[in-house]
Amino acid sequence: MTSMENFQSKFIEEAADNINDLENALLLLEDNPEDAEIIERVFRAMHSLKGGGAMFGFAMLSDFTHHMENIYDQVREGNLKVTRDLLNITLDSVDLMKKLLDKDHIGTEDTVREYNSLISSMESILKIHAGNQDQAMRESINPAISKKEQKGLSTYYIHFIPGLDIMKNGTNPLYLIDELCSQGESLVISRIQNVPGLEEFDIEKCYTGWDMFLSTAGDINAVSDVFMFVEDECTLDIHKLSDSDLFEEESFIKKTEEYRSDDSEIVINDLMEFIGQLNKERLGKQLNTAKRKATNGKDNAITSIRVSSEKIDQLMNLVSEMVITQASLSLYTENTQNLDLQPIAESVQKLTRQLRDNAFSISLIPLESMMTRFQRLVRDLSDGLDKEIKFTAIGTETELDKTIIESLSDPLMHIFRNSVDHGIELPDLREERGKKRQGEIILKAFYSGANVIIKVTDDGAGIDPQNIRQKAIDKGIITSESILNHKELLNLLFIPGFSTAKAVTDVSGRGVGMDVVKRKISSIHGEVDIDSVAGEGTDITIKLPLTLSIIDGLLVRIAKSQYVIPLSMVDKIFAVEHTKLANAYNNLVELDGEQIPFYYLREEFEEEGEAPETEEVVVVKFEGVRVGLAIDSVVGEYQAVLKPLGKFYKNQETISGATILGDGSIALVLDTNKIINHFSNHNKIKEEIK
Amino acid sequence: MEKTILIVDDSESIREVVSFTLESEGFKVLVGVDGKDALKFLDGSNIDLIITDLHMPVMNGIELIREVRKMDDYSRIPILFLTTESQTAKKMEAKEAGATGWIIKPFVPAKLIAAINKVMR
Incomplete structure (x- = not known):
């Protein structure tokens, strides 16, 4: 890479940030059209884009930004009002600016056409405005204070x-x-x-x-x-x-x-x-704040650097290897009872833990990074559908692993589309129903233990369970005799191919329903839940792990093999006599005075040999109910560094990965939800064959 | 309501630029070429403001102001006169005669309007 290319790529990164910031500020401006601070932000972003664009060979971008600056100059002077039209043009402009940064788009016919049309829109705004200006001058002539x-x-x-x-x-x-x-x-x-x-x-x-x-x-x-x-x-x-x-x-x-x-x-x-x-x-007060600002400013100057995500991935890999190596060291020390080695092994363990936590926090990014996209989505969609919708995001400082955030974008987009398209009603209809004309979509994110919960709430029409029922019957998913409660009916939405929208619109599209959302969320080890009251609105709750690469697990043994069950899924562990399990009727075992269905993993995994006299049942949560998994014995808690299985095992469902234990052996990490699903289907088929 | 302004000046260019400015501001404009000529408009009909030059061949501005202040119908209407910065003595004389304020030549339209706003709404 030549140094110019180097500068250019740096500029492109910066410019992307600036454009993002510009977009963000513009969206804020919509609600606060006179806020001088936001207008300043708009200017700052444009200024950097214009200056940098010219320097690094993005002449079109620079020139285009110059036109935009002219418009906002008039806004800043108070001569031009921030109207919806104006914002629409500027937001379109922001989209074009993104293209003007992209080598694949620069100079293409489409881009040039868009460029020219936007420039002429902007010029016409300025012309109309110039006409008004005489009048404005007349009105403000005397005080003469702009x-x-x-x-x-x-x-x-x-x-x-x-x-x-x-x-x-x-x-x-x-x-x-x-x-x-x-x-x-x-x-x-x-x-x-x-x-x-x-x-x-x-x-x-x-x-x-x-x-x-x-x-x-x-x-x-x-x-x-x-x-x-x-x-x-x-x-x-x-x-x-x-x-x-x-x-x-x-x-x-x-x-x-x-x-x-x-x-x-x-x-x-x-x-x-x-x-x-x-x-x-x-x-005195001012001096104090100035001092504080000065020190803050100093801190700010060094608090952030830009690192490519590739390097972070490498770091994470190394840390993972380090965790495994450290586990071997601890094991070796314990086995050899080497007193000299023990303190060293302990401090390595401590440092590794700190290193791991630190490395993790680096790859965590706040949800905020994708909020602009959603805000824009909601705005553009509601505009297209003539709906009035306010989008609020709460708790966007909540941080998640970068890879989770990346995979979260699509399902969330889909949820928002649903809310805007099918959830929120048209303003007139809302008024008729005694609601505010302006609908509301709220995204709320917060930590809950080792999980992050993201809740999307709208105050729209909600989902009528009877509609779902009818549709499920029509589609042959359930029979007309099936008795399903409210929750079960709503859960039908997650079944592939189910979509309640009567007409296909360009917003929600065809064929992609909540099942896709569920699949995507599951692929990042998350859960999705839906709740809705017809006429009042819909809640969609997504539960996600903080990170994907290291999980807190429960190490268990079945015959000679060891497995890891994610600790977040585990509810309770019971010691149970083998005879009780072997003679259980209908695979139900009474624990804590409750009948709990269980799967006998020794049998399901086709392990050979005698079962121990006392076995253990790990009770896990599965879709709101408790299900037991019978294993030989629990070894203990274990920090599992998740390693993908080879491509031959890509298509299996029950194992989410493998981890290397301290002694170098391998333990498989169980995906309990999928295991239970898999076995329950499997057993049904077996029964049918019988 | 439409306000009526009487402009009195012997210079055609000044009359033109002032009346153009005022008309484009929506005022009704009457034009007198000197003091004597201006008196013909002061017949009891509605006039809201007089803008007059001081130096005029027939009946100068000071004389016109004095005459106007004697008339019952116009004794309290605002009167502005056109002057140049150097003429402090003249300014005092005009004020004493009953003028409300002045406009300094040369002026830009904004200044003219600003002065009018000081004395009339």
């Missing part, structure tokens, strides 16, 4: 007592007060103690005076200019109180309230003293 300048606010105190005869030459003092107020935030206190009684009252005279506080971006000249026509005919005092917006200070507001209720005159010296004190306090 939003851009509104950064450095100062606060002024203005004492204005017009001469008695000021109205004689056509002056209306109220216009002046108005003009002053239009320059910023203000507080006006009128002074009416000079207003005489009715007998002496002359309607052509002005008896009122005003005390005003104004925070404005203008300088003192702008303030005194207001009074330029009358300065010879009035008492006018203008004092700059502070180089900040004092209306943000509570104690200042309080002080002005005092002035307002108190008819006595404002003594400028007292006021200045008060402000001086206030400024001092504020400065």
